[in-house]
Amino acid sequence: MLEVRHFDIEIGQNKIMLNLADAQERGLNPGDRVRVRAKGASTTAIVDITSQMVKQGEIGIFTEALKELKEAKAVDILPAPKPASLCYIKMLMDNQKLREDQIRSIVQDIVDNNLSDIELSAYITASYIHNLDPQETEWLTRAMIETGKRIHFDVHPVMDTHSIGGVPGNKVSLLVVPIVAASGLLIPKTSSRAITGAGGTADLMEVVAPVEFSAEEIKEITETVGGVIVWGGATNIAPADDKLIKAEYALSIDPYSQMLASIMAKKGAVGADAVVVDMPVGPGTKLATPEAGRSLAKDLLDLGERLNIRVECAMTFGGSPVGRTIGPALEVQEALIVLENKGGPNSLREKSLSLAGILLEMGGVAGRGEGYKSAEEILTSGRALGKFREIIEAQGGDPKIKSEDIQIGENCEDILAYSNGYVVAFYNKRLVEIARIAGAPADKEAGVIIRKKMGERVKKDEPLITICSNSDWMLDSATKDAKRSMPIVVEGMLLERYPNVKEI
């Protein structure tokens, strides 16, 4: 028996620590698995080894594992085999084809936290280097769907929308969902929070309503008001994705087959019959060229067909932000202005109507080529605004919210043009970075208002952007960053200046 020392730390999986001598005596190495047995309880755990942290005869047990062992004071250990999925990950490294049950086993072990970071990373890295074939990608998607919660609607068709991201200020779902729901179609939109951006759709919606709901609640709200805009991460829908994203983020990679599977798994899990995928194309986005977009679109359509989900892809202009705001509250305000038919940027209005129009056509409530017009009619009639308010109310927000009620960070500062001229360069990523430094998305009221876009005429000392924040020092460092990074470049008659040349 080994005496238990509780390491009071949650590390996300079952882990124990042995003294080097005890490990050697049992032929155990770091990463091996052991069956840990206490009175009336047992569990499998990953072995780590120390020469100092625990003495011989002791075993360090982290919180998760100790809970499963009912806080035992003494335990036995026996060697246990490593998960079979490790063999399949090795096969992927060797570029061998995987069977459906093998892919399923990998996904199940990811969901169950049975893989160590080393093992999970090997899977991500191998799947980045060796793409899965279409059949394997289908199996991967199905495994991701089946290892999480699923929603089955009684009424069909169920519509959904997804953006592959890469363009800032993309608040279109706040318009698309109410327009589609107002047409009578169902649209249970699960969305993400920002990881490297200034606000995901979930961060935006949270400005006006709660976004964390169970699968059952999503079904109920959608069946009642036609749509939801919620955070997928709260719902255990395709949960493998959340674990994979952690490792993908750490390595700054986005394995292609995994990306396809992750997109379609989230749609499949909510029972979508038809999906429109927004694919921003252009420098700085994920798709540099229309060719890259077409190739991705082909693969998404193919995967959709295998899963019995109709997919249409819309390549959209990704060269500059959608609308003129970046940051949760600013974006919600802008979306409300369009919904209220009080103006708002054309780029936002047109993109939203185009995407919604495609869904209306796919859902059979508008004829081919008639979707945009139908969507526009729903928007201008005020039915979209009404539906948005119904959704807000159903999610527990205030349905009387108006664009002018949205609170924006109380400290704002303009970045002014150095000279007369035109906007000749426009750096999306730098704008996002400025919004993040100002506090977005954690500070929902922080962000950037874009005053001048690509090609627009600018007079010296006119504002190019306005930065807003609730924190003095964050506003200050965002302002400094904006002056240094020059996200919007104006050039006129004066082409260079000595000294103080700005490098771009």
Add this chain to the structure above:
Amino acid sequence: MLEVRHFDIEIGQNKIMLNLADAQERGLNPGDRVRVRAKGASTTAIVDITSQMVKQGEIGIFTEALKELKEAKAVDILPAPKPASLCYIKMLMDNQKLREDQIRSIVQDIVDNNLSDIELSAYITASYIHNLDPQETEWLTRAMIETGKRIHFDVHPVMDTHSIGGVPGNKVSLLVVPIVAASGLLIPKTSSRAITGAGGTADLMEVVAPVEFSAEEIKEITETVGGVIVWGGATNIAPADDKLIKAEYALSIDPYSQMLASIMAKKGAVGADAVVVDMPVGPGTKLATPEAGRSLAKDLLDLGERLNIRVECAMTFGGSPVGRTIGPALEVQEALIVLENKGGPNSLREKSLSLAGILLEMGGVAGRGEGYKSAEEILTSGRALGKFREIIEAQGGDPKIKSEDIQIGENCEDILAYSNGYVVAFYNKRLVEIARIAGAPADKEAGVIIRKKMGERVKKDEPLITICSNSDWMLDSATKDAKRSMPIVVEGMLLERYPNVKEI
């Protein structure tokens, strides 16, 4: 300022844990780096995020990082860039060529524990999938040498020997090192402990002498008595290797270029001029065919040339164990019997003389083709035994040790042949497993004595192997395993038996 909570656990690198809200406020994700600043101290650490382990306003700091922060009670954090080596690991994933400084940066970060498990695993996995080219492998080897301790001898040539492993009972270094040292050449042999085997050369030598020495001590002992047999892991020689092995073991992979570099880095770091590499070939070894052996030999010679180290490779018979013992004490006893010229197995004597002979020729103390004879002369004259005793004494052991003094586990059990016949199959790996179950290598006196080898005639109830252990229950489970796994298969006139057919 964040209030420090000490997580009293050594986890091998600088790590901190933030509350989710604090992380979001600062735009930090798991795996990001932060500069942690306290009064008069600062360090860089890897971020992990929790919603429960630390409260908002707190920071959990693990032992290593807190030591660097001088046990501070409160700290500031600032975002810090990830190590540049991550970009180079990404390049390796993309199969792009790396420059010398880029490879160096990866190795340095591995040695400094700057990479998380996820990042380290990505490197191992990518280098398993994409081999480095010869130039990159040279740079990798040089980086591994230069990031650790090095020994510079004043006298040359310095000889060394290495086995790529894969055959059990391979105690040849216990003979090769004294023979070569007795010839007047220097041979500072660093060796490993068993990871999945029943005893590495370091485990064996430890039966008769201490094996943990600093680089300075290795140099001094080698210059005094001509050779050492020590544990490389105690010496900080090519320390990257130890960290890489952990991840390679966890994934059960042995990336080819990394293997080449690891072998030659250990040799380069001790200042070797000439190396003989033992390459056991045959089913169950790492080299299934002579062709595979020749290809590896070519790559080792090429790498040696780049590093100015002369390499010769010896393909050796790997089909059955070297000698007739597996397990530290048993192997040392067998080696001593040969050194004492009291008999011992031919396979051990011949293999040791062949390898030593090659080194005598490479070192210029025997003519081409005369090495084996010279080695034999040194062995039979008793000079090899005398030198082994000098080395034992220099390392702090008892120089008067004799083969009959070696203690073997006090409980032994024979596994008997079921029938008359011949040994028709012989499974090395099963024998190693039995020795490990009996307690080897932690129980130095545990192991297996092989009574019958491939092709030998066996009578019913003659012992095939003898298992020894100091533990009753370990002997018992090793015996059960041996009867179930049938490491040595005898077949005679009787080909099948019903019931009780044994599946092999």
